[in-house]
Amino acid sequence: MLLTKVTEEVREALAAHRPVVALESTIIAHGLPRPRNLAVAEELEELVRSQGAVPATVAVLDGTVHIGLDKRQLERVAGDEDIRKLGHRDIAPALAAGASGATTVSATAFLAARAGIRVFATGGLGGVHREWTRTQDESADLRLLAHTRITVVCAGVKSVLDVPATLQRLETLGIGILGYGTEEFPGFYLASSGQPVDWTVRTPEETAEVIRARDALGGPDTALIVANPVPESEQLDPVLHDRVLAEALDECREKGIEGQAVTPFLLEYLTRRTEGASLEANVAAVRGNVRLAAMIAAAL
Ligand code: PSU
Ligand code: MN
Numbered sequence: 001m002l003l004t005k006v007t008e009e010v011r012e013a014l015a016a017h018r019p020v021v022a023l024e025s026t027i028i029a030h031g032l033p034r035p036r037n038l039a040v041a042e043e044l045e046e047l048v049r050s051q052g053a054v055p056a057t058v059a060v061l062d063g064t065v066h067i068g069l070d071k072r073q074l075e076r077v078a079g080d081e082d083i084r085k086l087g088h089r090d091i092a093p094a095l096a097a098g099a100s101g102a103t104t105v106s107a108t109a110f111l112a113a114r115a116g117i118r119v120f121a122t123g124g125l126g127g128v129h130r131e132w133t134r135t136q137d138e139s140a141d142l143r144l145l146a147h148t149r150i151t152v153v154c155a156g157v158k159s160v161l162d163v164p165a166t167l168q169r170l171e172t173l174g175i176g177i178l179g180y181g182t183e184e185f186p187g188f189y190l191a192s193s194g195q196p197v198d199w200t201v202r203t204p205e206e207t208a209e210v211i212r213a214r215d216a217l218g219g220p221d222t223a224l225i226v227a228n229p230v231p232e233s234e235q236l237d238p239v240l241h242d243r244v245l246a247e248a249l250d251e252c253r254e255k256g257i258e259g260q261a262v263t264p265f266l267l268e269y270l271t272r273r274t275e276g277a278s279l280e281a282n283v284a285a286v287r288g289n290v291r292l293a294a295m296i297a298a299a300l
Contacts, residue, residue, distance in 0.1 A: 003095060006115055007068030010056045014116050019053035019297030021290065022067075022112035022120040022150075028057075028074075029083050029102035030264040031123065032279065033271060038078035040283055044121075044290045045074075051294030056117055058108045060086055063098035067115045077102055085260050087140045105152070106144035109223065113150045118211070118300060120150050121293035123286045124158040124188035125225070126263065127166030130249060137262060138169065145223035146173035151211055153226045153293040155285035156186035156193055160245060160266040163193045176224040178210060180292065186229035189236040189270075189281040197227060204292065208299035228292050234284035236277055244273045 006014075013020050028041045041057065048055035056068045059077050066073060077083060084101035086094055088110040094101050103111065105122055112120050126139020139161075145152065157166045167185060170177060179185065179197035187193035201207045207226055214224065248269040257265050270278040 002064060004065040004067065004111070004115070007056070007066075007070070009054055010068040010115075013054040019294060019300070020056055020117050020119070021048045021053050021293045021297050022108055022117045023048070023055055023057040023290065024105055024108035024120070024122050025057055025059040025077050025102035026085055026104045027123050027286065028078050029080070030085050031267055032282070033268070034078065036279070038075060040286070041074050041078055044286065047287060047290045048294045051291060051298065053294040053297050056112065056115070058103045058111050060091065060094045060099070060101045060103065062100055063095050065091065065095070065111055067111065067117075076100075085264070087260075088144050089140065105141040106139070109141075109148050109150050109152065110144055113148050118151060119153065119293050119297040121153045121286070121290045123154065123282055123289065124156055125152070125154050127157040127161040127163070128169055129262065130160075130162045131253065132162060132165065135258065137258075139263075142166070142169055142173060142175070145175050145225075147221060148223055149214075149221050151207075151224045151226060151296065153228055153289045153296065155188050155230050155289060156227050157188065158263065158267075159188040159190060159193065159241065160248070160263070160270075163187070163195055167195055170225070174220050174222045176210075176214075176220075176222065178207060178224065178226050180207070180226050180228040182227070182229050184229075186227050188285065189230070189241055189278055190238055191229040191232045191235045201226070204295035204299040207296050211296075211300060226292065226296065228289050230281055230285035230288060234281060236274065236281040240274055240277065244270055244278070247273065
């Protein structure tokens, strides 16, 4: 059975050691509203190309892993209301069932690293939820990144999470963090979460130096997070953010929403109740991350 299909363009770029950037599909299918999601997905691929790198959007379609999607496949991921959300534990059952699903950070990092891709861009990572003591909800992203050697460019972790607790978990798990042009950990919709980072890099070349040093050392075999803040001019108004997020968390608890549905619910609630302002901040953050990821891949 054919498990994985890598597009010719991605295969050739990897073989020739040209820059490739992996992109996840859950943000498209479950993180952004239709039909804007398709426009963003296409724009992100274009952004990677404009930096001279090859985009590899990852998804599972009809029981096959795809590393790199064509236009029609991207349209399917963005348009299919029934497409599932797949973490890394869900890939094998999805393949066996012939199912289709968008891949989260955990599933995308797993598949991209296995395909030989070294740089991956997304919006914000999953992490420890604020209700953790009651729900024990911690994103599978963290455990997977604890044993996968890949560089992930993101705007920190989603601010709907318990950010200090997530930073503690990242330290425990040995996942590296570099602030990109900042001494503070970004806050996804916000330029800063108010938490400090221990290491700062300021150029793609400096970032590549860290990756090379890890390679020369032979480890650790964990992910390296390049935490790239959304520009302050494009961030969500912090007062609006805090107010609407508090409402979103109350509503999530009252409705008894659990498991995989929590993150999409919170993101959708924020988009609706900030009249699209959180969506613009989210898209601005992802754009910046994708552009930076392409530059880091080129510097490698
Ligand atoms: N970044 C975004 N929007 C998203 C996500 C990331 O800007 O929707 C997705 C990623 O796929 C991430 C997932 O892995 O949210 C986390 O979901 P959970 O908390 O259920 O693990
Ligand atoms: Mn979860």
